[in-house]
Amino acid sequence: MVDLDSTEFLDNFRRSIEEFDSSRLPQEPLSRESLRKLVDLGIYLPAIPREYGGRESHREMCEVIEIMSERNLPLGMYTMIVTVLFLRNVASSGDDALKEEVFDDFLHNPVIGGLAFTEPSSGSNLARMQTTYHDDGDTYRITGTKHWQAFSEQADWWIICAKHPERKEFGYFAHKRSDGGFVTTEVYDSLGLKNLGYGLNTLDLRVPRHYRLTKSRESLGDAAEILCGSRFSKAAMASGFLRRLSTESLRHVNSRKIGDGTLHDIDYVRYKVSRIQQNYVVCNALYRQLMLAEDYYTDLENSMFASLATKVLASEFMLESAIDYQQLCGGEGYRTGAPDNIAAYALLDARVYTIFDGTNDLLCQHLATLFLRQFQQSGLRSPLEFIGRFGYLEDAFFHLTDINLSHIADAPSQEKIVILGRILSRIYGISTLQKASRSTAPSTRLAVDDADYPKAIAVLKNEIIGLVNEYELAGRLAGTQTPSGPLRPHTTTVTFDSKVGMR
Numbered sequence: 247m248v249d250l251d252s253t254e255f256l257d258n259f260r261r262s263i264e265e266f267d268s269s270r271l272p273q274e275p276l277s278r279e280s281l282r283k284l285v286d287l288g289i290y291l292p293a294i295p296r297e298y299g300g301r302e303s304h305r306e307m308c309e310v311i312e313i314m315s316e317r318n319l320p321l322g323m324y325t326m327i328v329t330v331l332f333l334r335n336v337a338s339s340g341d342d343a344l345k346e347e348v349f350d351d352f353l354h355n356p357v358i359g360g361l362a363f364t365e366p367s368s369g370s371n372l373a374r375m376q377t378t379y380h381d382d383g384d385t386y387r388i389t390g391t392k393h394w395q396a397f398s399e400q401a402d403w404w405i406i407c408a409k410h411p412e413r414k415e416f417g418y419f420a421h422k423r424s425d426g427g428f429v430t431t432e433v434y435d436s437l438g439l440k441n442l443g444y445g446l447n448t449l450d451l452r453v454p455r456h457y458r459l460t461k462s463r464e465s466l467g468d469a470a471e472i473l474c475g476s477r478f479s480k481a482a483m484a485s486g487f488l489r490r491l492s493t494e495s496l497r498h499v500n501s502r503k504i505g506d507g508t509l510h511d512i513d514y515v516r517y518k519v520s521r522i523q524q525n526y527v528v529c530n531a532l533y534r535q536l537m538l539a540e541d542y543y544t545d546l547e548n549s550m551f552a553s554l555a556t557k558v559l560a561s562e563f564m565l566e567s568a569i570d571y572q573q574l575c576g577g578e579g580y581r582t583g584a585p586d587n588i589a590a591y592a593l594l595d596a597r598v599y600t601i602f603d604g605t606n607d608l609l610c611q612h613l614a615t616l617f618l619r620q621f622q623q624s625g626l627r628s629p630l631e632f633i634g635r636f637g638y639l640e641d642a643f644f645h646l647t648d649i650n651l652s653h654i655a656d657a658p659s660q661e662k663i664v665i666l667g668r669i670l671s672r673i674y675g676i677s678t679l680q681k682a683s684r685s686t687a688p689s690t691r692l693a694v695d696d697a698d699y700p701k702a703i704a705v706l707k708n709e710i711i712g713l714v715n716e717y718e719l720a721g722r723l724a725g726t727q728t729p730s731g732p733l734r735p736h737t738t739t740v741t742f743d744s745k746v747g748m749r
């Protein structure tokens with residue numbers, strides 16, 4: 247597996263995972279026997295450095311998650327947690343002896359690594375976490391309670407975040423479950439993503455000193471960097487998942503008889519199928535940006551803006567398309583285990599993406615705050631002019647000149663900041679589409695029709711116009727603007743003339 251060239255490795259993986267399809271795999275935590283098959287196919291190898299026997303490849307880490315998510319979204323998430331959240335951090339910040347032990351285990355055994363951050367009393371506000379660590383001779387002692395961890399009962403290895411009780415300092419520790427002290431006291435019954443298990447975990451454990459990861463940013467800076475990786479990975483999951491939904495919805499509407507024809511004969515049905523396709527095109531562009539412009543083997547702190555925008559946009563489009571696909575499947579779409587569609591679990595699985603990994607509302611706030619800070623530092627008066635100079639968004643500039651964005655940075659209230667973050671995620675989407683439209687697809691699997699780019703941009707522009715109106719609405723509902731008078735009408739007609747703004 248290590249010596250195969252990349253195309254062979256990925257083709258072999260893609261051809262060999264049919265039995266893991268979401269229409270077939272039982273809705274329960276994946277068995278070790280099944281995990282063994284995936285490990286033998288090399289699922290962890292791209293996340294293991296070459297010097298420890300792995301394939302060490304950012305691009306393959308992305309591709310394995312993308313390919314897996316097309317087959318089975320929960321297993322895409324599964325793969326991401328073990329590779330991007332667990333193995334990546336051991337590779338980047340682990341002591342040599344820890345790396346030796348961990349990589350040897352993951353090379354040869356069907357083992358699982360998870361990440362323990364969230365606690366019952368602190369999710370969005372991690373700074374309030376109660377889990378603490380103390381120096382205790384040759385070890386660190388960690389005590390506290392964590393919940394909602396993926397693989398709560400199953401993980402063999404953890405990365406645990408804990409706070410020093412006196413210093414405002416957070417530490418990150420590897421822990422081997424067989425060393426004891428990580429106990430799942432309650433199993434949670436999740437709505438979806440059932441191939442991973444969740445629960446409430448009590449921690450009273452000791453880890454050797456060399457199990458502490460070398461992370462030295464102040465406050466929660468390292469947690470933010472760790473989460474950049476998983477937030478970016480939503481592009482890979484969304485790309486694979488939405489390609490599947492796009493294919494499934496087209497197949498369904500072509501085969502479902504209605505009157506003398508099929509659902510596909512209905513204009514509105516075709517419009518909805520096209521919306522799913524355009525959401526795929528957007529997420530495909532986000533994914534190509536992740537795969538080609540970022541690198542899981544480097545520090546991602548400077549890519550914070552892109553990772554937040556990616557997570558927000560990818561997860562909201564996954565959810566929207568899962569609802570549209572379920573609607574197109576009619577009553578059968580509401581049936582788990584339906585013979586001709588995967589809509590029920592697609593929706594249940596996609597639902598949580600806007601909630602976990604930092605809720606989207608919170609991430610939108612971060613996104614807007616990053617933007618506003620740099621806008622203020624720029625000394626410019628016009629947000630649009632700043633967008634034209636802001637690396638992550640500049641490619642969207644020409645598509646935005648007919649939307650009134652002049653008020654979006656006027657010392658907004660908290661709710662407006664959240665909406666601004668959502669607007670920025672859509673602008674980022676246009677920017678990545680613009681970039682993708684100028685480049686060749688990295689593989690035939692990821693190629694999209696050139697005619698789809700202007701359509702996908704039109705979808706995002708339409709969202710931005712709606713969100714700009716919502717931004718004003720939020721002010722009115724909060725009573726910070728004059729309550730009389732209609733909302734500012736849309737002054738823009740969204741077109742998808744392929745020449746508009748394409749450079």
Ligand SMILES: Cc1cc2nc3c(=O)[nH]c(=O)nc-3n(C[C@H](O)[C@H](O)[C@H](O)COP(=O)(O)OP(=O)(O)OC[C@H]3O[C@@H](n4cnc5c(N)ncnc54)[C@H](O)[C@@H]3O)c2cc1C
Pocket residue numbers: 360361362363364368369370371393394395396436439444598601602603604605606607608611664
């Ligand atoms: C299926 C699943 C898997 C998970 N996997 C893991 C895992 O592997 N490891 C782990 O450590 N954790 C995991 N989590 C936990 C997850 O990351 C947290 O649930 C998430 O970060 C939200 O925290 P919370 O649940 O405490 O929500 P809260 O912090 O209570 O937030 C609730 C709601 O408040 C609103 N809100 C909060 N802040 C803002 C804001 N600034 N602006 C506007 N609105 C806001 C939002 O609507 C938000 O959805 C998982 C959760 C789920 C459901």
